[in-house]
Amino acid sequence: MAPASVVIVGSGAGGSVAAWALASAGHPVLVLERGRNLFTDLGGPGDPGTLLWGDEVARARFLEQQDPLLEPRTFRTQAEAIAGVGRSFVGDVNDLPATVGGGTVHWDAKTPRLWRQDFHGCSLHGPIKDANLADWPLSYEELAPFYDEVEALIGVQGDVDLIPAATLQQAPRSGPFPFPPNPPMLAGSLLAKGAAHLGMTAYPVPMAVHPQVCNSCGFCGGFGCAIHARGGAITLLHEALRAGAELRSRCFVDRIELAPDGRTARGVSYLEAGGTRRREQAEVVVVAASAIETARLLLLSELGGDNVGRHLMFHHLTSVAALFEEPVHPWRGPTSTHTLDDLIGPFGGAEAGAPELPYVKGGVVELGSGVQLLEEAKAYARSGLRGKALKAALRDVALRDHVASMTMIGEDLPQNENRVDLDPAVRDFHSVPAPRIAYTPHRFERAAAAFASGRLSEIVQATGGAWVASPPDAGENPRPGGAHEGQGPFGSAHILGTARMGNDPSASVTDAFGRLHDVPNVVIADGSVFVTSGCANPTLTIMALALRAARTIGR
């Protein structure tokens, strides 16, 4: 039998690894991406080429992101949804790059693994009221070989000898990392010493950065890498195209089409940039559009049942800044080079200052990241500085040289009513209903943020020559995501959980391999399938799950 034909919706972390695995195995593969292609020689004989580089102005001008004027998302809180408010915000709601390569086009390439306890936390630590915790239908051990393979494919650096024993017990490794770590950034090294005084262990953060190619230019997280020092979706798409896969950019899939039996997908329907409708037949449809857009596509296609769109999770970010007396240039390097796992937990609720909760969990912490000049100037402007005072602050305070932040990527619990649905009134430029996000953090996240803020502040206090500093717009912790200060949901652009996997079709959307329970030749291969958000940046796990799912196709 000839290998099944496959259409893949989305070319980011999940879609790229699926495209590579399937094209390499001889499947005819077509990747449809709604964004544009900013890589000039993708699939060619040399490197993939890129139009992206270190330009702070272009970054804010939707070069990689979807333009919210054309493709808005809408937002409301759970309370607003109950009160019948249609939406309280329209625009950028935790948007990721919508371009060939997806979010990995501007990620800072951090690749921690989830922990063993993340896969069966509900059994291990117990349920939490008003959350919908469940175990994953697979274990760390089942995913580990795919972690290994993805780390080798995208080129992850790290030092296994410096990883604390507790981490290795929770995320055991079969061997060393493909590459040794980058030169450590000064601010991170100083904060690591402060952490050590408190008995915490910082170590080189695993990341998909090639240490012999990266020259620490500093235009890393939030920017396209100009020299292809970072691995990611582009690495795999490049190889997938060389292996025969086809990529069409600016093709927006808005419908998965079913055969008359109603249980088999036969292809997709999509819109080209100019609005022309096209159809593509396929024996398997892989959906990897990122959790908000994947939910939108399933809802538009009326697939997946009532759980589609629910359990939307964002990691919540808790930041504490250290103001150093001496310049520590945290803008040189790959955003951060140090991490620590001492705030993952679980911690007893009482210990964490939240006696009403049985336990609290945080997540990995990145140490020592900074801001660049234009970002600094705009931060002063937003706090009301003008004219000579603004210039004096840039010259004499120079937060870019003196402030380094620590940020916890905190676990966000799944809730039934944190969800994506189709906005009944707002449409995109193709006239397709916009995704509407309802989100309110659980008290678990607020408690974890408060607890972590205290611990992170202690690290600063234990670090010589540094003070705890809070920006004027700090507001609440966890802090809001999205491009607009104070708007949109709390959290990061780690978007997870709208098509959770599970063994029970009444409580989940896909099986343990990402196949829709109701239409098994539709395979979800992105962060949508996460059952819980876990303690760490999700991209490596997304890629490992996508690889595992792709390997089941045609078997």
Add this chain to the structure above:
Amino acid sequence: MTPDELATLRALTARLVPGPPEDRDPGALEAGAAEAIARLLQAFDEPEPPIHAARGGGFIPLDPVAELGWRMRMEGLASRISHGLASLNQEARNRCGEAFTHASASDQDEVLGAPELADFVELVLMLTLDAVYGSPAYGGNRNEVGWRPLGWPGFTQPDGFTPEQVSEPDGGASASLDAELPGATGWDVRRD
């Protein structure tokens, strides 16, 4: 943009990011900020709209979808700037009996404090910061006058930084950590 509008915009940007003699370092006038903003507003008059700079010169072409969004955005922006400049002059005439460009610096600052101008001033401030402290590729930050006095290197490829530059202290000024300056930035510093 008319010559009068450009002159008003120049005067406005000069108050938001002043240069000599008020401040020792070059400001918006020296950086060419108003001209860069005017260029952005007329982006679609150029064969390569100056919206996303390309590495090494020129601009990344907009594809048809990106162009659709930017034409919508630019229409709104041009109208906000043009109405804002008119309101600014009206406010100046009301307060000091003459156009904004002819008012004294202190009168200009008073005009800028008018609550009904706040959104417009904020908009122009952000565009001015792009054009003083952003990449020179867009026509502002001429001769890197926004970067040089601050020692900001901008995009350092293909050199990047050496391991020593990343990992070791290399001097430079200590921050003025007296109580006032971080306070002026709105930052709260805990010294316990």
